[in-house]
Every structure is written in C-alpha cells, then in structure tokens.
Amino acid sequence: MMSLESIPIQAFLIVSSALFCIGIWGLLNSRNAVRVLMSIELMLNAVNINLMTFSSFVDNNLIQGQVFAIFVITVAAAEAAVGLAILLSLYRNRVTVDMESFNLLKW
Amino acid sequence: MSIAITTQIICFTVLSLIIIIGALGVVLLESIVYSAFLLGGVFMSVAGLYLLLNASFVAAAQVLVYVGAVNVLIIFAIMLVNKKEDLKPINDIKSRRIISTSICLTLLSLLIRVDLTNVWNLSSPQNSIGEESTVRIGEHLFSDYLLPFEVASVLLLMAMIGAIVLARRDVMSKDISTGLPVDQELIEKSSEPLLTNKN
Numbered sequence: 001m002m003s004l005e006s007i008p009i010q011a012f013l014i015v016s017s018a019l020f021c022i023g024i025w026g027l028l029n030s031r032n033a034v035r036v037l038m039s040i041e042l043m044l045n046a047v048n049i050n051l052m053t054f055s056s057f058v059d060n061n062l063i064q065g066q067v068f069a070i071f072v073i074t075v076a077a078a079e080a081a082v083g084l085a086i087l088l089s090l091y092r093n094r095v096t097v098d099m100e101s102f103n104l105l106k107w
Numbered sequence: 108m109s110i111a112i113t114t115q116i117i118c119f120t121v122l123s124l125i126i127i128i129g130a131l132g133v134v135l136l137e138s139i140v141y142s143a144f145l146l147g148g149v150f151m152s153v154a155g156l157y158l159l160l161n162a163s164f165v166a167a168a169q170v171l172v173y174v175g176a177v178n179v180l181i182i183f184a185i186m187l188v189n190k191k192e193d194l195k196p197i198n199d200i201k202s203r204r205i206i207s208t209s210i211c212l213t214l215l216s217l218l219i220r221v222d223l224t225n226v227w228n229l230s231s232p233q234n235s236i237g238e239e240s241t242v243r244i245g246e247h248l249f250s251d252y253l254l255p256f257e258v259a260s261v262l263l264l265m266a267m268i269g270a271i272v273l274a275r276r277d278v279m280s281k282d283i284s285t286g287l288p289v290d291q292e293l294i295e296k297s298s299e300p301l302l303t304n305k306n
Contacts, residue, residue, distance in 0.1 A: 007119050010222050015123040017218035021211045026134030028207040038146050045153050056160040060235040066165050067247045073172050074259045078266030080177045084184040085273035091188045
C-alpha cells in the first residue's frame, strides 16, 4: 500500500457527489413536503463540502472557499426559514403536505 | 493538521459512512421524525469533515446554524404539520421511480468519473495557514467580501420578515372573502380550508 501524506481530494469529492445525488433523488421522489426541504438541505451541504475541499486543497492560503461556504450557510438558513413558513401556510390552506396535491400551477 | 494519517483515514471513513447512510435514511425512511433526527446526524458528520479539512470556524458555524437552527426549525415544522394521512396512490409510480433513479445514478457516475479522471492542480501543503483560518476569514469578510457580508445581513432581515408574514395566521382585521371580523386569538381553531380539492 502506498503511503499517503493526507486524504486524497478525490475521497472528499466522491462523498460530496454521493450526498448531492441522494439529495436529488429525495427531491424527486418525496411525497412529504418537509422531506423535500430536507433533501434541499442535503444538496446544500454537498455543495458546501465541495467548496471546503477545494478551499483546503487548492487555495489553502487565501481560503476564499471557506468564506463562500459561510455565505452558503447563511442563504441556506434564510431558505429554510422561508420554505417552512410557506409550507405552514400551504398546510393551513390545503390541510395536507402531500406534494402531489399542490397542483394549482399545473398546466 | 497534526493528526497522524491513519487516524485521519479512520475518521474520514467513519464520517463519510455516517453521511452516506444517514442521507439514505433521510430520503428513504418511512417516518419523517426519524428522517429529521438522522438529518441532524448528517449535519454533525459534515461538521466533522470540515474539521478534517482544517476549517474549525466553518465547522462551528455548521453545528450552530444547521444543527442548532435549521434542524430544530424542521422538527418544529414536523410537529406543526404532522398529520397521519393516507396518500393517494399514483398510478405510474413505478416508471417515475425508475426514471428518477436512473437519472440520479447517471449523474453520480458522471460526477465520480470527473472526480477520478481530472488532474487536480493542488497547492503545496506547507503553504497552509491551518489554525489561522478564523483570522483569515475575518479579514476576508471585512475587506474584499464586505459588500456580500452586508447584503447577507439584509437578506437575513428580509427572510425573517418574510417568514413572519407568511407564517402568521391573520394579518387583516376583516376576512377578505366573507367580510366577517377575523378572530385574533393565538389558539389554532379548525376553519374551512380555502383551496381544498372538491373531488
């Protein structure tokens, strides 16, 4: 076995790719609207892992990727708050969280 | 990072296994409450990966914001909308599953191929600033990223007001459609839903 100085960058990238694809699968297949929001959070976390990996391996002196990750975390928090508020008002109007019944904009 | 490479590899393997299995649990488990708590575990493990990448500040921010705020918000939302309901069956669910799963697997194989075949232009590790990253992030936020930083604060304010307006029950004193005075009590009462399907 060859000796490593550190964990290879590919390992982090593969974990983040897998997390992103699981998030997309959940986004496409969930019936429950809360689970859709959770899948979006998973995808945002995958993107964050990517940013942090490149920040650590490619740009480890200026670490601009970490600043980007902090902005992504900020936007994700805002998105979660607004998304759950929209979900609450949807639930109040339709008394369900089933994604299939939110078809008002369907053509 | 001054941890031995064997320890790093063990930590990385454990954390990535928790991330992948936990994420699969989040999307596959039947009970939404289990999903929410598994999501907290996934967020914690992602924070652990950040620690392996020499980013202690972002790891702390991840724990505070995701586990402390977003996950709690999701659990509260589950508490507020958790109603046992029998979902209407979809007739072409099997073909949908097949198509979406194949799309996801194709995307995953594409991404993994890019990850493995690309030649990454890595910088030398002795350039690393390591534990000084918190200081460097502060410098970035108050010099070249000052405008995005201020815009982010406006965004958070907008999100806060927007969430309050959307989640509040009755903003007006009179109901628009019926003209009756709206009751402003805090206790939720059963009311006629506005947009329920007639069929």
